[in-house]
Amino acid sequence: MRELYHEELDSITDSLVEMATLVGSAVGRATTALLDADLELAESVISDDETVDALHRNLDERAIMLLARQQPVATDLRLLVTSLRMSADLERSGDLAQHLAKLARLRHPECAVPRDLRDTVQEMGRLAQSLMARTAEVLVSHDLDTALQLERDDDRMDELHRTIFRHLMDDRWQRGAEAAVDATLAGRYYERFGDHAVAVARDVVYLVTGRHADDMAPAAPVTT
Amino acid sequence: MRELYHEELDSITDSLVEMATLVGSAVGRATTALLDADLELAESVISDDETVDALHRNLDERAIMLLARQQPVATDLRLLVTSLRMSADLERSGDLAQHLAKLARLRHPECAVPRDLRDTVQEMGRLAQSLMARTAEVLVSHDLDTALQLERDDDRMDELHRTIFRHLMDDRWQRGAEAAVDATLAGRYYERFGDHAVAVARDVVYLVTGRHADDMAPAAPVTT
Secondary structure, three states: OHHHHHHHHHHHHHHHHHHHHHHHHHHHHHHHHHHHOOHHHHHHHHHHHHHHHHHHHHHHHHHHHHHHHHOOOHHHHHHHHHHHHHHHHHHHHHHHHHHHHHHHHHHOOOOOOOHHHHHHHHHHHHHHHHHHHHHHHHHHHOOHHHHHHHHHHHHHHHHHHHHHHHHHHOOOOOOHHHHHHHHHHHHHHHHHHHHHHHHHHHHHHHHHHOOOHHHOOOOOOOOO | OHHHHHHHHHHHHHHHHHHHHHHHHHHHHHHHHHHHOOHHHHHHHHHHHHHHHHHHHHHHHHHHHHHHHHOOOHHHHHHHHHHHHHHHHHHHHHHHHHHHHHHHHHHOOOOOOOHHHHHHHHHHHHHHHHHHHHHHHHHHHOOHHHHHHHHHHHHHHHHHHHHHHHHHHOOOOOOHHHHHHHHHHHHHHHHHHHHHHHHHHHHHHHHHHOOOHHHOOOOOOOOO
16 A cells, blocks of 8 residues: 555656656757747647646646545655646646747748847757756756756846847847747747746755755746 | 634635735736836835735645645645645736836836727736636635636636737837837736636635536636
8 A cells, every 4th residue: 555655656756757858848849840930840849738738637636636545744745745836837838838839830931030039049949948858857866956056057048038138129120029029928938938947946955855945045036 | 723723724715815915906006007107106016026925935834734734635635735726826926917017117217008008908907906806706705606707707818918919910010129028028917917817716616616617617728
């Protein structure tokens, strides 16, 4: 009975890792779809998000069932409670990757990203994917240094986000409102994606230490 | 002992209602600050968000403590688990109201909302405030009809959000990229605010019935 219980706890972590892996891949593919105006790829990102949503709901049901049946305490309780929160963050990240793909689809066959923002968007996409890949890693390794490092690496995302705004506000911006709207939304989606990856890593810190990431390192506050 | 426990459960609901009331007021004041370019009001919305953040953290700690100490089952367990989720949604709504106020502050003494979008933004603000006021109500009344109605009323928010985009994409839009960026962000903040209010109402449905809102009414899916 207890063994089965611990298997079930492990399987919750497995599902979180699976979700993080899927949304990490999704944001990478969404970025390619955006930059290459690749409709087929965009469609696949959009439809694949269903898998993430299903994992999310299934994970929540299992966690609530375990809370009810096993009456866990201490670490197990913390695992289940934070899993619900992490699962919500990962589900939301999947939505954001899907939003990026929808932007690519909306503008197809045009490219939603103007030439002069390509490098910035490409870096945001790579960074988003890397943040989420390391979040997946941290979910398994419980490595606190990596978890706390993620927050600092996300600062670069905020910087890139500001780069987009600076660019749009520049008097030389001649691409009109439509391109400005697209760039604003894309920037916001990547920035929020990064925030969710960091939120999951922060929950791992809480899970392992029982303390909040804020109390552990003099890091900058997460952008909200 | 049991009496104290039930008082603590009630106090969790009280905190949720307090959070919903505060963020409802915040989004109303942020809207006024946006439309009137009122810097003082914007500053007050920005600094008041600390109260919501403190309530959020405090509520989560109490809920987790109750989960650990009281080993609740059935309805009480559901209350605590959904409280964590609702608290996160309300905290996030507070952030979005704060973002709107920051937009007002950023453009002050100019007005961040161009004249031809004033009516739309005003309606979005009123709707956001009304959705959240009713969410606060539903948290107390557990009235399922009102909870399910909220989701349908949020459709109007999505419609207003689309109105903004249509407006920005119109060839007659002559206000440049900066105003387009502001309007895009403001529209997105209101739309997400509405989503979070609806998410809390959906959690009340789950809390009362043990079933998900999706399975109860042929409503449109929540915009993500």
